[in-house]
Amino acid sequence: MMNLLEVQEIHTFIGQFHILEGVDLAVPVGSITAVLGRNGAGKTTTLKSVLGLTPPRSGRVIFDGQEIQGRRSFDIAALGIGYVPEHRAIFRDLSVLENLKIAERKKGDLARKEEFIFNLFPDLKRLIKLPGTNLSGGQQQMLAVARALVPDNRLLLIDEPSEGLAPVIIEQMMEAIRQLSANTTVVLVEQNFLMASRLAERYVIIDEGQTVKHGLMADLVADKATIHRYLGAA
Ligand SMILES: Nc1ncnc2c1ncn2[C@@H]1O[C@H](COP(=O)(O)OP(=O)(O)OP(=O)(O)O)[C@@H](O)[C@H]1O
Ligand SMILES: [Mg+2]
Incomplete structure (x- = not known):
């Protein structure tokens, strides 16, 4: 192996x-x-x-x-190699969408991955316009993981x-x-x-x-x- x-x-x-x-x-x-x-x-x-x-x-x-x-x-x-740091590292002043968008490594990463990401974390789709600070702890952690899924890792x-x-x-x-x-x-x-x-x-x-x-x-x-x-x- x-x-x-x-x-x-x-x-x-x-x-x-x-x-x-x-x-x-x-x-x-x-x-x-x-x-x-x-x-x-x-x-x-x-x-x-x-x-x-x-x-x-x-x-x-x-x-x-x-x-x-x-x-x-x-x-x-x-x-x-994607990294999800401890303590729910997201940008709390940015919306869910902005957090995902700036996680792109190549143009079009988010468009290619959003269906997969929102299937994994349906809450994030519903909350897409809200700033990170309005999310619960669990939703922030989901966003932190989702950010690492945007680029090809x-x-x-x-x-x-x-x-x-x-x-x-x-x-x-x-x-x-x-x-x-x-x-x-x-x-x-x-x-x-x-x-x-x-x-x-x-x-x-x-x-x-x-x-x-x-x-x-x-x-x-x-x-x-x-x-x-x-x-x-x-
Ligand atoms: N910036 C730093 N300056 C000095 N010591 C540090 C620093 N960062 C970590 N350490 C020390 O390094 C050791 C390992 O820390 P690390 O954060 O890797 O542990 P961990 O296994 O992730 O712990 P936890 O489960 O608490 O997250 C600890 O003794 C910690 O105090
Ligand atoms: Mg640690």
Whole structure:
């Protein structure tokens, strides 16, 4: 099975702080891979290191067979990597339509994708003229995911999409991620273990800036000791 993304032994510093001290990640094409770990483990920094927002000082990031570490974020994104940052990152003063429009990478992206996007998130079609600030938390998160679907992306990095959402909205978000994963490989950072375990085929656990475990999600679900040790969940 081909890996669309491979992260090999990356070390990332933020200022003087050595935040990632050996993160490895292998993401097979067509899969959902969950990145798990406690608060402060280094999950977000791992996504930002792939994107070159916090460039790794050493190690390799390989996308579709090419080494991309050290390239500019704009160039990395243009290879077809979409990013949904944590905390519902949308432009709150812009309308839903404007948020989608400025997410285009090529002319006509939105026109090509809008049917797919509004099928996944029918609420957004209804709210198209409203400013982001008028949306509920769940609707803002849907818009944040939708923005990453506007350009042609082969890989989506989604950071904690369930954070702060009600259970019924989490179910909708899970269904949307399941559907979009039919066309796009997904790396999903999640603290909600139940959600991650229901969506992802594979997992990686990061602890204190290092990859400590990886494998098939079905094996992790059966491994209560590992779950308890690194995730603190039941
Ligand atoms: N700008 C920064 N300056 C200093 N330290 C930082 C900075 N950003 C992150 N860190 C530290 O790096 C470590 C990893 O942070 P990161 O945000 O990657 O964790 P995370 O696994 O995404 O956590 P969470 O689940 O809380 O989102 C944490 O100890 C954090 O305090
Ligand atoms: Mg984070």
